[in-house]
Amino acid sequence: MKNIDMLWELQQLDNKIIEIEKDAGIIDLKNDVASYKETYNKLLISTKQIAEQYKEKDAQATQLKLEIIDITSKIADTEEKLYAGEITKPKALSQLQKEIDDGKALLEENNKSLELLRSENFTYIKQIKRYKAKLEHIKVKVNECNNMLDEKMRSTEEELAHIQMSIEALKESLLPDEVKFYYTKKANIYPVVVPYKEDSCEGCQMQFSMIFTQSIEKYNLKSCTCENCGRLIIVIKEQEQEQEQEQEQEAQV
Ligand SMILES: [Zn+2]
Numbered sequence: 001m002k003n004i005d006m007l008w009e010l011q012q013l014d015n016k017i018i019e020i021e022k023d024a025g026i027i028d029l030k031n032d033v034a035s036y037k038e039t040y041n042k043l044l045i046s047t048k049q050i051a052e053q054y055k056e057k058d059a060q061a062t063q064l065k066l067e068i069i070d071i072t073s074k075i076a077d078t079e080e081k082l083y084a085g086e087i088t089k090p091k092a093l094s095q096l097q098k099e100i101d102d103g104k105a106l107l108e109e110n111n112k113s114l115e116l117l118r119s120e121n122f123t124y125i126k127q128i129k130r131y132k133a134k135l136e137h138i139k140v141k142v143n144e145c146n147n148m149l150d151e152k153m154r155s156t157e158e159e160l161a162h163i164q165m166s167i168e169a170l171k172e173s174l175l176p177d178e179v180k181f182y183y184t185k186k187a188n189i190y191p192v193v194v195p196y197k198e199d200s201c202e203g204c205q206m207q208f209s210m211i212f213t214q215s216i217e218k219y220n221l222k223s224c225t226c227e228n229c230g231r232l233i234i235v236i237k238e239q240e241q242e243q244e245q246e247q248e249q250e251a252q253v
Contacts, residue, residue: 004223054124204229
């Protein structure tokens with residue numbers, strides 16, 4: 001990386017934004033909103049599933065009701081025939097009686113099934129109502145959080161805009177590839193740039209190999225990439241820092 005110092009600075013600015021948002025409670029509120037939304041979506045899916053089950057049972061109940069009407073009317077017809085007195089043969093009469101008995105047994109069975117479906121659907125309706133109330137409650141909570149967020153964002157707006165301007169200026173000075181690298185990495189791992197500490201990567205804690213460490217020192221590298229996590233490692237030399245500070249102090253005098 002050519003402009004490792006600038007990338008480091010870019011990250012410091014990002015850190016500042018995180019710090020300000022954290023102090024203002026913005027990060028917490030954002031987390032709350034995200035978690036409410038997750039619960040909301042899960043609940044919504046469950047509600048829809050229950051509604052589907054209700055629809056299915058309701059269709060079954062409608063079908064059963066039609067069958068019950070049909071059986072009832074058939075029983076009535078058969079009873080009419082039985083008591084009309086036109087049929088006298090014992091075999092035919094007992095056949096009619098059997099039809100009536102079978103019909104009544106089926107009717108009883110269907111009525112029981114219908115009762116069961118109705119009670120199941122009653123439970124579904126109660127559950128849907130309960131879930132809908134919960135969903136409404138979450139909506140209210142999210143609104144409250146968003147209002148608080150707006151307020152907090154307004155209070156930090158100026159400060160953040162200032163940092164954002166510095167970030168934009170830095171991005172202008174960096175190569176497009178470097179900017180792309182930083183933000184692509186940042187989406188997955190943060191921090192992207194870590195200071196060099198002799199034995200392991202500050203980001204992923206992976207131990208550096210001997211060759212890796214030796215080559216940094218041998219070639220006096222200013223930056224390198226962690227072989228494990230791909231983070232940029234910036235080599236900040238203490239001596240250099242001290243020298244810079246001394247020069248600055250001298251210049252001031
Ligand atoms: Zn690493």
